[in-house]
Amino acid sequence: MAGTSMRYFEARGLTVNYDRVRAIADVNLAFDEGQVASLIGANGAGKSTTLRAITGLVPLAGGEVWFDGARIDQLPAPRRVEIGVAMVPEGRRVFPQMSVRDNLLMGAYARKDRGAIASDLERILVRFPRLKERLRQGAGTLSGGEQEMLVIGRALMSKPRLLLLDEPSLGLAPLVVRDIARLIIEVNRDEGMSIVLVEQNSRMALRVSQYGYVLETGRVALEGPSDNLLNDPKVKELYLGG
Amino acid sequence: MEQILVNGAILSANYALIALGITLIFGIMNVLNFAHGQMFMIGGLIVYTVCVVFKLPYAVGLLAAAVIVGLIGMLLERTLFQRVMRISSREENTMLLAVGTALLLENIALYVFGEKQRGIPPMVSGVYRLGSAFLPANRLLVFAISLALIAAVLLFVNFTRQGRAMRALAQDRTATMLMGVDVNRISMLGFGLGAALAGIAGGLLISVSGVNAGIGTAISTKAFIMIMIGGAGVIGGALLGAVALGFAEAIGYALFPGSVTYLLIFTALILFLLIRPQGIMGKPWG
């Protein structure tokens, strides 16, 4: 791509099939370092599939993923974690029979700088005091909000440069959703971390992010600065409840 | 009475190695390893070969049993189980595959070693007295080695990075992949470790009661009984099942003629499963 300047993250023409049924087609995403980009859309629009394609959980039928100047879509999934792409999956997926501490340590599995893990654990527990109180407890016994904190903390333990969050607000009470939103803003601000936020809670996602994408049946139907999308009549009607 | 306790403890420790091995494989891969008893048997016959045929020290034999059976497990996992799990979504297929590998291993062993019961001379001689109970030094050594290995496995699984990854993989494959774990590699390691434990258990038991090429199915059956009692895929359950079976056997053999013991154990097991099908520590779901 000589001549054109490349963005920090670019997904170009992402296409994914499940058993020959197309889930997403020609999805293009691009944002700069330290940005929060949101991905909104209805059930089955292809939001999770887009994230899975970026992390390598599903194979691409077409397209490329570029991160910090390197093409990553041909790397095996574990390598992508090593170079700093972490994902918090839909439905949280803590390791329920493991302690909170072991869940967090699993997050650091792929790190090369093992000496720094202990101090990072301390640092993360300062951000999540609730987890610190429950360090020895089984993760399956935590409340939904605590589990969401745990999986975000677990992802942070990998020291990511790009954090992908799949519906962190799913099934949480409004007050807890506010905590999560504040957390995302803080992580982005304090660590300068780039974030892709997938949400059905479109209002929250567009408030937290600087740039937004609207997916419809596997394609990007609309994109733009989040403030513009928040005021877009079509977005308002379809995704923000009128 | 004291003799029963001593015998029960020694059996329990040996059985715990078997139960831990089959539990690791079941927990991580969701494969019920029908070939576990055959791996045990091969471990015993390797020790026989190294110690009796090649006249090398017992420690070498035990190490060879662990390494060779472990490698056999890894090879089976990589070439057979991983592939079948990838291309088939029905769980019974891996079960049938495991039955097939059991038959394969048994027939290879029959071909190589013949049908004869094989034993090795005790590594240490002498008998201790514990109250009214007799404790041969050789059995005490087997017991000590078993306990040390159980402790080592528990430390590994609970406190090391790879052990943690094995536990994670047993709970959520996708989430484990998202941690940057090469899940195929960890599966292979887990299968290898489970197999190695079976091999070591066989290598220990051959110095106590001998091993023959046809013993596998009986051992697998014991392994299944233990995880049925304790709860499949739960490490604590495996240990509990081993203690329950070890002592049931020791008590049974002291009180009843030989074959009655297992008749009673099976009857009790079935009644128990009617009440608690998931085992003592197992989860009723999933």
Ligand SMILES: Nc1ncnc2c1ncn2[C@@H]1O[C@H](COP(=O)(O)OP(=O)(O)OP(=O)(O)O)[C@@H](O)[C@H]1O
């Ligand atoms: N494992 C799968 N096998 C087959 N089809 C799938 C699979 N996962 C998703 N799909 C299909 O792919 C399409 C996109 O699904 P995806 O999960 O990416 O949507 P989503 O936007 O994340 O939806 P939601 O908001 O419900 O999480 C849907 O039509 C869905 O039915």
Ligand SMILES: [Mg+2]
């Ligand atoms: Mg989704």
